[in-house]
Amino acid sequence: MAPQAPSLPGVSVQRRPPDGLLVTLSGNWRRMDRLPEMRGVQEAIEGVGAVAGRMAFDASGLEAWGSGLVAYVSKCHELCRQRGIEFEESSLPEGVRRLLSLANAVPAQQDARRVGARTPWLEYVGGRGIQTWAAAKAMVTFLGENAVALGKLLRGRAQFRWPDAFLVMQQCGPQALGIVALINFLVGLILAFVGAVGLRPFGASIFVADMVAIGTVREMGCLMTGIILCGRTGAAFAAQLGTMKVNQEISALQAFGISPVEFLVLPRMMALVLMMPLLCVFANAIALFGGFFVSITMLDMTATEYVTRTVEAITLKSFLLGIGKGSFFGFVVAYAGCLRGMQCGNNAAAVGEATTRAVVAGITAIIASDGVFAVICNALKL
Amino acid sequence: MKPADAAITIEIRDLTMAYGSYVVMKEINAQVKRGSVFVIMGGSGCGKSTLLRHMIGLMRPVRGEVLYDGQSLWGMDDDARQRQRRKFGVLFQSGALWSSMTLAENVALPLGEYTDLSEGDIGDIVRLKLALVGLRGFEDFYPAEISGGMCKRAGLARAMALDPEILFFDEPSAGLDPISSRNLDHLILELRDSLGATLVVVTHELASIFEIADDSIFLDADAKTIGASGNPRDLLKHSTDPKVRAFLMRGGTSGTMPGPPAAS
Numbered sequence: 079m080a081p082q083a084p085s086l087p088g089v090s091v092q093r094r095p096p097d098g099l100l101v102t103l104s105g106n107w108r109r110m111d112r113l114p115e116m117r118g119v120q121e122a123i124e125g126v127g128a129v130a131g132r133m134a135f136d137a138s139g140l141e142a143w144g145s146g147l148v149a150y151v152s153k154c155h156e157l158c159r160q161r162g163i164e165f166e167e168s169s170l171p172e173g174v175r176r177l178l179s180l181a182n183a184v185p186a187q188q189d190a191r192r193v194g195a196r197t198p199w200l201e202y203v204g205g206r207g208i209q210t211w212a213a214a215k216a217m218v219t220f221l222g223e224n225a226v227a228l229g230k231l232l233r234g235r236a237q238f239r240w241p242d243a244f245l246v247m248q249q250c251g252p253q254a255l256g257i258v259a260l261i262n263f264l265v266g267l268i269l270a271f272v273g274a275v276g277l278r279p280f281g282a283s284i285f286v287a288d289m290v291a292i293g294t295v296r297e298m299g300c301l302m303t304g305i306i307l308c309g310r311t312g313a314a315f316a317a318q319l320g321t322m323k324v325n326q327e328i329s330a331l332q333a334f335g336i337s338p339v340e341f342l343v344l345p346r347m348m349a350l351v352l353m354m355p356l357l358c359v360f361a362n363a364i365a366l367f368g369g370f371f372v373s374i375t376m377l378d379m380t381a382t383e384y385v386t387r388t389v390e391a392i393t394l395k396s397f398l399l400g401i402g403k404g405s406f407f408g409f410v411v412a413y414a415g416c417l418r419g420m421q422c423g424n425n426a427a428a429v430g431e432a433t434t435r436a437v438v439a440g441i442t443a444i445i446a447s448d449g450v451f452a453v454i455c456n457a458l459k460l
Numbered sequence: 461m462k463p464a465d466a467a468i469t470i471e472i473r474d475l476t477m478a479y480g481s482y483v484v485m486k487e488i489n490a491q492v493k494r495g496s497v498f499v500i501m502g503g504s505g506c507g508k509s510t511l512l513r514h515m516i517g518l519m520r521p522v523r524g525e526v527l528y529d530g531q532s533l534w535g536m537d538d539d540a541r542q543r544q545r546r547k548f549g550v551l552f553q554s555g556a557l558w559s560s561m562t563l564a565e566n567v568a569l570p571l572g573e574y575t576d577l578s579e580g581d582i583g584d585i586v587r588l589k590l591a592l593v594g595l596r597g598f599e600d601f602y603p604a605e606i607s608g609g610m611c612k613r614a615g616l617a618r619a620m621a622l623d624p625e626i627l628f629f630d631e632p633s634a635g636l637d638p639i640s641s642r643n644l645d646h647l648i649l650e651l652r653d654s655l656g657a658t659l660v661v662v663t664h665e666l667a668s669i670f671e672i673a674d675d676s677i678f679l680d681a682d683a684k685t686i687g688a689s690g691n692p693r694d695l696l697k698h699s700t701d702p703k704v705r706a707f708l709m710r711g712g713t714s715g716t717m718p719g720p721p722a723a724s
Contacts, residue, residue: 108623111575111576111577112576112577112578112581113577113578113581113584144623144655145585145588145589145620145623145655146577146581146585148588149581149584149585149587149588150584152584152588152591153584172654173653173654173655174654176650176653176654177592177650177654177655180592180647180650181588181591181592181596182591183594184591184594184595184596185596186591186596186597187595187596187597187598423604424559424604425559425560425602425603425604426558426559426560427559427560428559428604
């Protein structure tokens with residue numbers, strides 16, 4: 079469609095006595111590269127000065143035109159309007175005239191324009207304080223809603239579907255076995271190597287088994303599983319609930335009087351709280367096997383020695399502590415994921431942000447609460 | 461390869477569309493004249509939008525081809541296909557605005573990517589396009605902050621950004637009030653007349669169909685192919701296919717043009 083040798087769009091402005099301006103448009107204005115500058119027209123208008131004038135167009139040299147021309151003429155029109163100059167559009171091509179009147183048909187939404195005022199720092203600090211307080215309240219409220227929903231579930235009155243809960247359980251439990259196994263095998267292996275470095279100089283390599291056993295069962299098993307599930311399942315919860323929010327699916331539930339917390343959040347919470355202990359048992363077993371593998375293949379230990387020491391090292395107390403922490407981490411991950419998902423804004427970017435915040439909050443809360451558990455256990459000599 | 465008929469800009473030849481092994485439509489043949497408004501109509505779920513996606517090149521036909529000026533869209537190499545697509549403007553069903561960008565940024569993106577215009581010129585064109593769809597003053601709003609109808613109009617402004625030769629509309633008036641819908645129809649005709657664009661419109665709004673269509677095809681969901689083609693006003697008068705007549709008369713049997721919607 080383009081001409082063989084496209085000519086550049088051109089503009090020239092002439093004064094026409096007594097007070098008129100003639101804007102001559104020429105060349106190919108369909109091209110989307112460089113539009114002529116407004117300066118010529120502007121200078122000419124300023125030359126006319128305060129004397130009210132007229133602006134006319136000569137479009138006889140125009141080869142082709144597109145939006146660029148309409149945008150240009152529209153700016154001329156705006157200039158004329160500001161300075162009270164009469165705008166003669168009769169000489170413009172008909173299509174340009176029509177588009178111009180279409181563009182001017184709806185007045186600008188003046189009050190729609192936003193004010194980009196800078197906030198003073200005190201107001202900023204205060205605003206952040208209020209936001210933080212509101213966020214803290216929202217967190218506690220969400221916790222309360224969950225507690226109420228759980229209460230209703232226990233009394234058999236919640237809008238809760240077990241099949242949904244089972245589906246989530248399958249997604250966050252059995253389907254996570256592969257990644258949980260891989261990570262925990264490697265962690266067990268690493269623990270064994272680290273133990274060997276520390277204990278071998280004292281001729282105490284045999285205690286590598288104790289170290290792997292205690293480290294895994296009390297700490298690493300549940301910690302690593304929690305972090306994996308936070309990245310895997312917590313993020314999925316936030317993204318799914320966030321997308322449901324964007325699609326107004328949550329509003330649709332509310333419109334039917336169905337509580338999103340009972341219907342969506344509770345199954346997810348239940349699933350993770352119930353699945354995490356099981357995953358932790360699995361993770362512990364795999365990590366112990368990782369340590370076993372390193373010890374008997376590279377650290378000159380016999381299998382019997384290793385197994386005996388491991389069995390002696392693991393107490394029921396440590397085992398239950400690890401499992402209990404695992405369940406708590408499951409709650410933390412589900413809580414962070416669901417809270418951020420339900421708080422999600424109304425667009426794609428907000429879903430991304432909700433997911434990020436869910437994972438960051440989840441991992442931080444896991445590590446921080448694990449630290450608190452460690453202090454408590456030390457104080458109680460557990 | 462020169463087009464046989466320069467007046468034909470799009471030609472659909474023996475097109476079969478399928479999702480996996482499920483055939484949506486088969487043996488579709490149609491021609492779109494340059495500078496005309498071509499309407500794809502049919503009941504909900506009959507494959508109108510799927511046909512549109514095939515025409516834009518978002519989906520690859522199972523059999524048959526879509527030709528632009530005599531060149532098959534899928535016969536071209538990737539670069540040529542990208543260049544061809546740049547001549548398209550597409551308005552998706554609910555606007556499909558990029559939610560992390562303001563309306564102005566949405567319209568400016570294609571201009572910034574595909575033209576050598578300066579920032580200032582892009583700003584001018586963006587303001588013009590938004591003014592054309594009645595959104596002057598909303599440049600700095602994010603899609604989430606405006607209504608669905610406004611999103612759709614902003615989507616149209618974005619589709620028009622590059623002065624496309626061919627504009628595709630997927631259900632332009634769905635979800636709009638009658639007046640906005642009518643204004644949009646007028647805008648569509650205005651674009652055809654003033655910029656000489658070819659328009660392909662997927663719709664099942666009868667008022668729109670009779671108002672804007674130069675030519676149309678009716679997709680028959682049962683026969684899985686074109687049920688009728690031609691100007692919808694002629695189809696209403698002369699078509700003997702009961703399905704086409706029922707569609708064009710909102711299920712009624714009178715031979716008159718549909719009036720204001722009656723309670724059903």
